[in-house]
Amino acid sequence: MMWRRQTYPAAGILSSGIVLRSLNIAAEAPAAGCRILFFSDTHFRFDKVSNTCSESPLKAWSETEEIGNAIIRSVDEISPDVLIFGGDLVSHTTLYPAAFELLSRMKAPLKLAVFGNWEWKTRKWLPSSVIEQGFKQAGFQLLFNDSIIYRGIQFSGVEDYRFGYPAIPEAEPKTLFRCLISHNPDVIGKSSPEDLAGYHLALCGHTHGGQIRIPLFGAVRTSSVFWKRFEYGLCRVPGKPPVSVSSGIGATYIMKRFRCPPEMLLISIQDKDSQKNYSYDI
Numbered sequence: 105m106m107w108r109r110q111t112y113p114a115a116g117i118l119s120s121g122i123v124l125r126s127l128n129i130a131a132e133a134p135a136a137g138c139r140i141l142f143f144s145d146t147h148f149r150f151d152k153v154s155n156t157c158s159e160s161p162l163k164a165w166s167e168t169e170e171i172g173n174a175i176i177r178s179v180d181e182i183s184p185d186v187l188i189f190g191g192d193l194v195s196h197t198t199l200y201p202a203a204f205e206l207l208s209r210m211k212a213p214l215k216l217a218v219f220g221n222w223e224w225k226t227r228k229w230l231p232s233s234v235i236e237q238g239f240k241q242a243g244f245q246l247l248f249n250d251s252i253i254y255r256g257i258q259f260s261g262v263e264d265y266r267f268g269y270p271a272i273p274e275a276e277p278k279t280l281f282r283c284l285i286s287h288n289p290d291v292i293g294k295s296s297p298e299d300l301a302g303y304h305l306a307l308c309g310h311t312h313g314g315q316i317r318i319p320l321f322g323a324v325r326t327s328s329v330f331w332k333r334f335e336y337g338l339c340r341v342p343g344k345p346p347v348s349v350s351s352g353i354g355a356t357y358i359m360k361r362f363r364c365p366p367e368m369l370l371i372s373i374q375d376k377d378s379q380k381n382y383s384y385d386i
C-alpha cells in the first residue's frame with residue numbers, strides 16, 4: 105500500500121466559528137469515555153487574518169484577544185477531559201504574556217503541550233525557561249520527549265523536527281491507547297516503524313493544511329520535507345500509526361486562509377462494545 109490521505113468531514117461548526125473535526129476510537133475502560141481536544145498553530149499576532157471560501161462563518165479576525173476568546177469559548181462548549189496544544193503559540197514574541205493569559209483560561213482536567221518550531225525560534229529573543237514557565241503557569245504540562253499516562257492512555261510528546269532533538273518515548277504496553285504528539289509530522293515521516301511501534305495515533309500540526317487550498321489539489325506549500333504526504337487530514341503510511349495533521353488556527357507569511365478554515369480536532373474514545381462507527385480500529 106502506498107501512502108494515502110483522508111480529509112475529515114466537519115463534525116460541526118462551533119459557536120465561535122471554529123470548525124470541529126472528529127475522530128472516534130474504540131477502547132476499554134478507563135480510556136473509554138475520554139474526550140481529547142487538540143488544537144495547534146494559534147500564531148497569535150497583531151495583523152488581521154482573513155478566512156475565505158470555507159464552511160466557517162469566521163471570515164476574519166484581528167488581534168490575539170479575538171481569536172483567543174474564540175478558542176476559549178470552543179473549549180468551554182466541548183468541555184474536554186484532555187486539552188492538547190500542538191505548538192506555535194505566537195508569531196510575535198511580545199504577545200507571549202497575553203497568549204499565556206488566554207491559555208490559562210482554557211479549562212480541562214489535563215492540559216498538555218509540545219513546543220512548535222516558533223517556540224524554539226523565539227528563544228533568540230526570550231529564554232526557553234521563560235516560555236516553559238508561561239506554559240506551566242497557564243496549567244499546561246510540556247512534553248519534551250516524554251510521556252504521561254492518564255486514564256490508561258499514554259500521551260507522548262516529542263521535540264520539534266527542525267529545532268529540537270526529537271526522540272520517541274517507548275510505548276507502554278499496559279496502556280489502552282497510545283497517542284504521540286509531534287508539532288511537525290516530519291518526525292513521523294523520518295522515524296522507523298520500529299521507533300513508532302505500539303503507538304495508535306500521531307497528532308500533528310505545523311503545515312496549516314497549506315492555508316491556501318486549491319480545489320481538487322489542496323495545498324501548494326506545506327513546510328514539510330514530504331511536501332503533500334502529510335499536508336492535512338488523516339495521513340496513512342504503511343507500517344506506521346495514522347497521522348492526524350491539523351490545519352491549526354492561525355496563519356504565517358500570508359495572512360490568509362482559503363478553503364482551509366481554523367479548526368480543532370475532537371478525539372472521542374468510545375467503549376469497544378458499543379455499536380458506534382469507529383474511524384479506525386486499534
Ligand SMILES: [Fe+2]
Pocket residue numbers: 145147192220310311312356
Ligand atoms: Fe505553525
